[in-house]
Amino acid sequence: MNVENNHEILSAFMDSEVSDLESRRLLRDLPDADRARLARWQLARDLMQGHQAQPVPKSFNASLMEALKDERSVQPAWMHPIASLAVAASVAVATVIGWQYWEYSSALQQPALASSESRLPRLLGADAALVSQTLRGQAQPAAVQAEQERMEVMMVRHNEFVARHSGQGVMASARLVSQEAKKGDQ
Amino acid sequence: MLKRLLVLCTALFASFFFVPDAQAQTPSPQQLLQDMSQAHQERDFRGRLVYVRGNDVSTLEVLRGRIDGQEYERLTHLDGELAELIRHGEQLVCVHADKTITRLGGRAGIGPFALQAQLSTMIPKQYRIEQAGPDRVAGRATWRLHLVPQDEYRYGYRLWIDDDSHLLLRSELIGAQGQVLERLEFISLELSPTLTLEQFRIPAAAQEQAINSVESRDHPQGRLQFVTQWLPEGFIATEQDMRMKPGGQSPVSSRAYSDGLAAFTLFLERATEDAVVQSVSHMGPTLAVTRQLGEAADAWLVTLVGEVPPSTAERVLNALLLEERLLEEPLLKN
Numbered sequence: 001m002n003v004e005n006n007h008e009i010l011s012a013f014m015d016s017e018v019s020d021l022e023s024r025r026l027l028r029d030l031p032d033a034d035r036a037r038l039a040r041w042q043l044a045r046d047l048m049q050g051h052q053a054q055p056v057p058k059s060f061n062a063s064l065m066e067a068l069k070d071e072r073s074v075q076p077a078w079m080h081p082i083a084s085l086a087v088a089a090s091v092a093v094a095t096v097i098g099w100q101y102w103e104y105s106s107a108l109q110q111p112a113l114a115s116s117e118s119r120l121p122r123l124l125g126a127d128a129a130l131v132s133q134t135l136r137g138q139a140q141p142a143a144v145q146a147e148q149e150r151m152e153v154m155m156v157r158h159n160e161f162v163a164r165h166s167g168q169g170v171m172a173s174a175r176l177v178s179q180e181a182k183k184g185d186q
Numbered sequence: 187m188l189k190r191l192l193v194l195c196t197a198l199f200a201s202f203f204f205v206p207d208a209q210a211q212t213p214s215p216q217q218l219l220q221d222m223s224q225a226h227q228e229r230d231f232r233g234r235l236v237y238v239r240g241n242d243v244s245t246l247e248v249l250r251g252r253i254d255g256q257e258y259e260r261l262t263h264l265d266g267e268l269a270e271l272i273r274h275g276e277q278l279v280c281v282h283a284d285k286t287i288t289r290l291g292g293r294a295g296i297g298p299f300a301l302q303a304q305l306s307t308m309i310p311k312q313y314r315i316e317q318a319g320p321d322r323v324a325g326r327a328t329w330r331l332h333l334v335p336q337d338e339y340r341y342g343y344r345l346w347i348d349d350d351s352h353l354l355l356r357s358e359l360i361g362a363q364g365q366v367l368e369r370l371e372f373i374s375l376e377l378s379p380t381l382t383l384e385q386f387r388i389p390a391a392a393q394e395q396a397i398n399s400v401e402s403r404d405h406p407q408g409r410l411q412f413v414t415q416w417l418p419e420g421f422i423a424t425e426q427d428m429r430m431k432p433g434g435q436s437p438v439s440s441r442a443y444s445d446g447l448a449a450f451t452l453f454l455e456r457a458t459e460d461a462v463v464q465s466v467s468h469m470g471p472t473l474a475v476t477r478q479l480g481e482a483a484d485a486w487l488v489t490l491v492g493e494v495p496p497s498t499a500e501r502v503l504n505a506l507l508l509e510e511r512l513l514e515e516p517l518l519k520n
Contacts (some may be wrong), residue, residue, distance in 0.1 A: 137378050147465060151474055151491075155437070156280065156288065156489040158451040158472075161425055161442035170248070171357055173261050174237040174370050177242040178285050179469060180269030 155179060215315045215331050218347050225352035233324075233375040234264070239470035241370040249382035260388040272388055279388050287391040288510035310446040311345075311418040312336050314464075321346055323355040324372040332448065338362060339498045351377055359471050362495065367471035373418040383391065409510050412441050412452050416505035418498055420445035443492075450492020450499070454508070457485035475499050479508060 044170065063172035230251040231455055235243040245264040252258070259273040265281035309315050318330040322515050327349040332410045346356035356371040410426055411461070426441040439454040465476040473496060476489040488506065490499045 035289065057292045057415070087517065101491075104461050133436070147467075151467060151489075154440075154451070154453050154474065154489060155469070155472065157438075157440055157448075158442070160278070161440070161447045161451050162444075162493075164425065169372050170235075170261065171359070171368065173367070174244070174246060175267045175470065175472065176234070177246060177261055177263045177271055178239065180238055180243065180280070181244065181263040182242065183267075183283055 151178070151181070212317065212319075213329065215237060215317050218310075218317075218329055218331060218352075219309070221352035222345075222347050222354050225348075226354075229351055229353060230379065230381060231351075231353065231375060231377050232379040232381070233372045235370055235372055237368070238366075239368050242470070249379075249381060249385055251379075253381065253383060253386075256385075257427065258381070260386050270389075272386060274386065274388075281389060281391070285389075285391060287388070287394050289394070309333065310420050312340065312418075312445055315448065318344075320349075323348075324375050326350065326355060328355055328373065337419065338495065339501075340494060341367065342444060343447060346371075348375075351375075355387075359493065361471075367493075407437055407439060407454070407456070410439065410454060411509050412454070413507040413509045414505065415503065415507060416427075416445065416501055418445065418494075418502075424449075448492070448494055450490055450494050450502070452502075453487075453491065453504070454490040455487050455489075458488045473499055477503055 157178045159172040163170075232249050233247070235246040235248060236435045237246055244266075247260075247264055248264045249258070249260045256275045256432065257273070258275075259271075261271045263269040268281070269283050269457070270281040271335045272279045272281065277289065282288065313333045314337055316332040316334060317330050321328050323346045328346040331345045331347065333343040333514060335344070337392045341362075342360035344356075344358040344360060345354055347353070348355050353375070357514065358369045359367040361367050414423075421443045423443075424442045424444050426439075428437045430437050436456045440451055442449060442451045465474070467474045469491045472491065473494065474489060474491045475496075476487055477486055486508065488508075489504055492499065
């Protein structure tokens with residue numbers, strides 16, 4: 001399968017447009033890279049459907065990178081003056097997958113581990129346990145707060161560009177004003 | 187006779203609900219968009235809007251007018267904490283919930299549904315436009331248009347255009363499964379209201395912040411440029427700059443992309459010691475994905491923020507290169 005075909009198959013899988021039999025065959029034969037991609041798409045879809053999530057602190061990433069050091073030997077080198085922005089695929093995948101378990105508990109006001117059993121166990125396998133264990137007890141509210149502030153500035157800048165260059169018009173402004181007001185409510 | 191009676195009853199029913207007569211005078215989609223673009227430039231109005239994003243609902247008030255030849259706009263969040271966008275000509279001010287304000291340079295155009303002139307004359311070929319018939323919004327007769335994406339890399343739109351004023355009264359962003367990701371809709375509209383400068387006054391701020399521009403040629407980071415090896419068809423770079431965050435020590439480079447409707451922005455900044463190096467977050471349909479490039483002294487954070495499907499963000503980031511640009515090269519290069 002070429003890359004485009006893989007994307008189409010994964011997209012169909014995400015949209016529940018393949019049968020159970022095809023799903024099992026797909027998951028059985030899926031190359032690692034596509035398996036990781038599918039996991040990221042599922043994560044993103046979860047986020048889009050309203051599962052709140054918080055960023056993974058760098059300390060988590062450091063632990064994970066250590067755990068995956070064997071795989072790091074294959075990651076693309078950082079070269080000047082031209083360098084690939086694609087980070088080591090396995091590390092990125094595992095880190096982002098870690099998000100699956102890093103959901104935000106507003107009641108506790110700190111990141112908490114969410115139930116993981118129902119999500120992607122067939123895709124993650126042993127890595128899921130690794131990520132879950134690494135995440136446990138890694139709450140970093142300060143890092144989360146810093147990340148939120150960083151995102152807010154980017155949202156302002158993005159919406160400014162959108163209002164100026166896309167046809168979305170006041171939709172972008174409404175997003176921004178609504179975001180500002182909700183922030184004040186918290 | 188029975189047929190005539192049926193036609194008469196239908197006409198009376200339609201006029202009662204102020205729905206335009208679809209068969210007699212259905213305008214073309216292109217004409218509707220052109221009329222809408224012109225109406226936005228010429229019309230003064232005041233209205234209340236509902237903005238719905240997931241389970242969040244916001245009520246907003248919008249004022250738009252031209253006074254002594256200058257355009258003024260104000261968009262105010264009515265419930266909960268006060269937040270506003272106010273535009274005086276080219277100057278846009280964001281009033282934050284904590285009473286601080288941020289001045290944004292250049293025209294950001296908060297005018298309701300200010301579809302760009304390019305959109306009124308040419309719909310991007312990545313979308314199919316459909317006239318979906320008459321409808322009503324805020325008690326007014328409207329025409330409904332659907333902009334259907336032709337690939338999976340962008341979302342769709344539904345537009346409701348006022349039959350009388352040609353203002354856009356309702357807009358929806360539509361996901362791949364047909365779900366409404368966000369909706370903005372007038373619930374009341376007053377045309378040609380009496381507007382005064384006082385209604386567009388910028389409130390006194392407890393503190394004023396600024397997202398200041400940094401001249402890219404004056405900063406080493408200005409040499410680094412995004413090279414996108416893959417973009418969804420139709421997306422082009424529209425603007426690029428470098429700003430200093432409020433209280434920030436190092437600048438953030440940004441580069442915006444759009445296909446005329448959908449948009450995303452790439453941001454580049456130095457990774458600090460305590461920075462989050464991988465993150466995915468969203469606010470309604472707006473997705474933000476951060477990845478780290480390089481390590482130690484050469485560590486950078488790249489963030490994609492935009493209203494695009496997650497798989498699009500994934501592909502763009504996977505195909506992104508960072509290149510050291512020679513100063514004499516143009517800033518925008520795909």
